[in-house]
Amino acid sequence: MDECPDLLNVEKGELEEKRVVDGIKTEEEEEEEEEEDEEALPHSEFLDIFEEGLALMVQDPLLCDLPIQVTLEEVNSQVALEYGQAMTVRVCKADGEVMPIVVVQSATVLDLKKAIRRYMELKQQREGGVKHISWKYVWRTFHLVFNGEKLDDDNGQLKDYGIRNRDEVTFLKTLRKK
Known part of the structure; x- marks a missing residue:
């Protein structure tokens, strides 16, 4: 029974190495990256990008009658x-x-x-x-x-x-x- 925890730890370590090699990330790692991405783009810049995309969308002939602040x-x-x-x-x-x-x-x-x-x-x-x-x-x-x-x-x-x-x-x- 004492060997099982060590065996699990070895397998866990091997799995972590395999994950790194294969590029697979845990949920915690993904959340950390999302937080970093959120910090990289200030709110004002995000709004500018969104408004530019919205302006392009409103130029479509189907939506051209709509106001800019749609x-x-x-x-x-x-x-x-x-x-x-x-x-x-x-x-x-x-x-x-x-x-x-x-x-x-x-x-x-x-x-x-x-x-x-x-x-x-x-x-x-x-x-x-x-x-x-x-x-x-x-x-x-x-x-x-x-x-x-x-x-x-x-x-x-x-x-x-x-x-x-x-x-x-x-x-x-x-x-x-x-």
């Missing part, structure tokens, strides 16, 4: 558009601004409202505008209209209202009854 959600939406899994709903505001909102083909009115909210929040971040928008107030004060019909059922699907790709939905202020 999010993963925006890339996924654009790809879904190309595969016919999503549609663009053009939301027209009273000031003449048109917001191209991307939603899935089976989207509901609520999905459209959420997409409008995400679009506006991203726009505010990029332009440095208003920090907080009260969406409860917005939906109480404004409503969406398509072909003169108010989109009042949040659970109703857009296709039930007749909304298809590139259709325009108007963002109108609600009139109060006195």
Whole structure:
């Protein structure tokens, strides 16, 4: 029994030599190398490399409509558009601004409202505008209209209202009854 530990140690030593010769590394050695690699590249340089790669990716004809500071959600939406899994709903505001909102083909009115909210929040971040928008107030004060019909059922699907790709939905202020 005493010979077994020595035999194991010899075999372990031989295995370590074989690993070094064959170029096989233990998990500990790999972790140490990863830590060294992480230390070799400062965060700012990594961000520069990432942004360069992202700029090249956005030059692709499929993704050329996207902004430079693109999010993963925006890339996924654009790809879904190309595969016919999503549609663009053009939301027209009273000031003449048109917001191209991307939603899935089976989207509901609520999905459209959420997409409008995400679009506006991203726009505010990029332009440095208003920090907080009260969406409860917005939906109480404004409503969406398509072909003169108010989109009042949040659970109703857009296709039930007749909304298809590139259709325009108007963002109108609600009139109060006195």
